[in-house]
């Protein structure tokens with residue numbers, strides 16, 4: 001079933017690009033392929049999104065929800081991506097949701113057995129939004145390989161909440177929901193450390209970013225858009241035109257609330 005933003009709920013959606021209703025929080029679930037995003041999604045929502053031991057199973061935004069401390073959280077399972085640079089349909093779908101779906105928080109799921117590679121995407125999401133929670137999954141596999149991850153140290157280094165999970169066994173998920181709750185409700189305010197680029201790039205960003213801010217008026221991180229322009233990434237400009245000035249809406253599949 002394909003739902004557009006306008007069609008997923010009787011209570012209506014406040015804005016065209018915003019699937020949030022007054023009393024619920026929208027949470028995006030991003031990460032590299034095959035790191036357990038859908039396993040986390042299924043465990044939290046009770047749904048049965050495809051999981052399996054091959055990458056690229058999830059290629060659309062899938063919606064589900066869970067309740068925590070009497071608050072409703074709409075969870076969006078995004079396709080697995082190595083970056084948000086829109087080199088593929090999956091990357092564009094994930095990037096567009098984080099940019100234009102207005103999530104209250106984004107969980108980035110990472111594979112504990114190859115954290116370094118996964119941190120590339122984490123840092124990119126942190127450039128785009130402050131409200132990031134890093135979920136380090138497959139801790140059981142890492143332990144089997146003798147890999148120990150210092151969660152507290154990582155949290156301090158990155159400036160965002162970090163939670164260790166074994167999603168397949170449901171371990172750490174309560175802690176994950178707690179941190180998501182804290183970030184979405186503004187109880188915990190992440191302060192993600194930004195990547196500093198070479199002086200010539202930083203100089204160019206300094207010149208372009210204020211002009212972008214004048215146009216986008218805070219709808220997107222001007223630093224991030226400036227970096228994409230310097231990169232020569234035309235697809236973000238197309239998406240800005242389509243989602244902010246045009247009529248394109250975020251495509252969503254999955255459960256509607258029965259009572260909506």
Ligand SMILES: Nc1nc2c(ncn2[C@@H]2O[C@H](COP(=O)(O)OP(=O)(O)OP(=O)(O)O)[C@@H](O)[C@H]2O)c(=O)[nH]1
Pocket residue numbers: 031032033034035036037038039040050051052053054055056057058079080081137138139140141165166167168169
């Ligand atoms: N050992 C172990 N396996 C896990 C864990 N979490 C998920 N898996 C397994 O990892 C595989 C991939 O999980 P998925 O949830 O499909 O991963 P995904 O990130 O949604 O994958 P894509 O949608 O393709 O990007 C499945 O076989 C899961 O059962 C975990 O914590 N430990």
Ligand SMILES: [Mg+2]
Pocket residue numbers: 037038039050051057058080
């Ligand atoms: Mg998946």
